[in-house]
Amino acid sequence: MNNINAIEARGMTRRFGDLIAVNNVDLTVPKACVYGFLGPNGSGKSTTIRMLCGLLTPTAGDIEVLDYRIPEQAEELKRKMGYMTQRFSLFEDLTVRENLEFLAAIQNVPRAQQKNRIATLLRDYHLDDRQKQMAGTLSGGQKQRLALAGAVIHQPELLLLDEPTSAVDPESRRDFWEKLFDLADTGTTILVSTHYMDEAERCHRLAILDEGILVADGEPMEMAATLVGRTFQVTTTQPRKAQAVLLKEPGVVSVAQIGKQLRVMIGVGDSIPAHLNQALKADGLDAVLQSAVPNLEDVFVAATHRSHLEHAR
């Protein structure tokens, strides 16, 4: 089809009985890009990833991954793809080295290269001194590194990662992301799902999923830029009370307390809300309202809020 995009999906839909887990999702993932899937639990991230690698048959839609038609050509895709499941899925009763040896054979890593490849991975993923340890006894971060090493052992063109860092401490998460960028640098396309904002922020591109619907996509910075003029910060001594007051005002999309401050978002097209200041004053609150630079969290709130309104209709 083309050489620029690793994944092209149109109208991707998956139903489980009455539940629509993924609803008419269009997705374009450019090659050598770290593409993030952001969404709460149950938003359809895992289902989408599983459809993309042929584990689940889509109810409707056209999917092309690395120019293979999915699910028809899923077996061909599997040779060029690495997949890391949400849960640690290597063998806990095999050692680190045995796991990698097993995957090298299963993934058709040429026998002559196997030894070198495993040595490189053990070094790059800091597992050198763990190679004789049972995988089940590794720490969360070590397991994660082993799982990633296993997923890339055959140097796949595409890497699908389903919430890879959900059981890992912040430092391991940072290391993990460094590895992802190293891989992207060598031309690997990476699709990674997460529910962490800071991780989503790191992605080259991002799609936000909510209740099976793709509610926004683009580059994180660009997405945030569209919200300029809609986000505010309220500094007050009584944040809980101020929040209650603001939520009643028309045009307010959300009010969230962050430490001692409130973060307020107003709807599209609403001007700088002088009436918010008045409302706060009227209730006798000592509050200062300033405009704030929108961040990804705001993007997420704006995107999911819109879809909830549409659902309500």
Added chain:
Amino acid sequence: MNLRRLWAIVIKELRQLKRDRVTAAMIVGIPTIQLLMFGFAINLDVRGLKSAIADQSHTSASRAVVQDMLATGVIVQAQSAQTPDDLMVALKRGRISVGVVIPPDFERRVAENREAIQVLVDGSDISVQNAARQLAQIPLNSQSSLRPAQISVVSFYNPERVSAINVVPGLVGVILTMTMILFTAVAIVRERERGNLELLITTPVSRTELMIGKVLPYIIIGLIQTTIVLALGVLVFHVPTRGHWIDVYGATMLLIMANLSLGLLISTRAQSQFQAMQMSFFLLLPSILLSGFMFPFAGMPKAAQWISEILPLTHFMRLNRGIMLRGASLLDLWPDALVLIIFTIVMMSLAIMRFSKRLD
């Protein structure tokens, strides 16, 4: 099929098996314990069975026969009895295991060459039954010139006896059915439960490679178990092997493969390891009861016979008894061998077909 991938799966299974102490213990423990238990219960040299003798004849000839019987040491007189009814009551209450009835017309029956003595046996105890039957075979060298055929043994509660020698050839099959089905039944389910399967099915590994790779290591284990049972059978219980060892292993191999593919099919169906175990036990019971291991095939109702014909153990039972006890070769018994081969192919194909590399 890619041999390197297949081999990788076999090695992986063996490594996991080596580390799974419970399973490793089961491989050796089940055959050893079972054989010793079954073997000793059956081969007990029974002496001193409690008995009562109702001598209604009161002749010198009948008294001589009674003396001869007691002289064997197999039975001892535990209480007195006058009528067969007395014996029945005592038997039912468990006070005696053997009752001997000598009818009033004993001498005339002997003269007319009819059954002259009846031995009533508590058949609920297999070893007692066997001992009593031996009793009936004892030539009674009394002046009455009674021949063994004139002593009839009536066994209560278990009309067919299982002989010690019959047990070992069959027991090989029972143990293999018990362990082989169970091992593979949990094989795929366990990987599904642990999350390994989701990884495996996103790799180029094929369904056939996965299924055959899972089965191969267990064939070796099955053969180890067979060797344990046969070695103990020969060394401890002196079970004869009239046929060739190669035929015995050949038949065993066929049963192992049939059971493994059946287990694999269970594994593709079961949702959890617990369910897989339940299904295995559901199959195990009819296998033991209907295969001819416990009760003779000929005595079963038609419906039970049909069920028993689909059980691999039934065919193995025929094969192995034929080979070990009658000295037949595997080729002589080709129909049963063929059934096992067909069974394996069908079950394996179903397992491969049922196993999907998808999650839906």
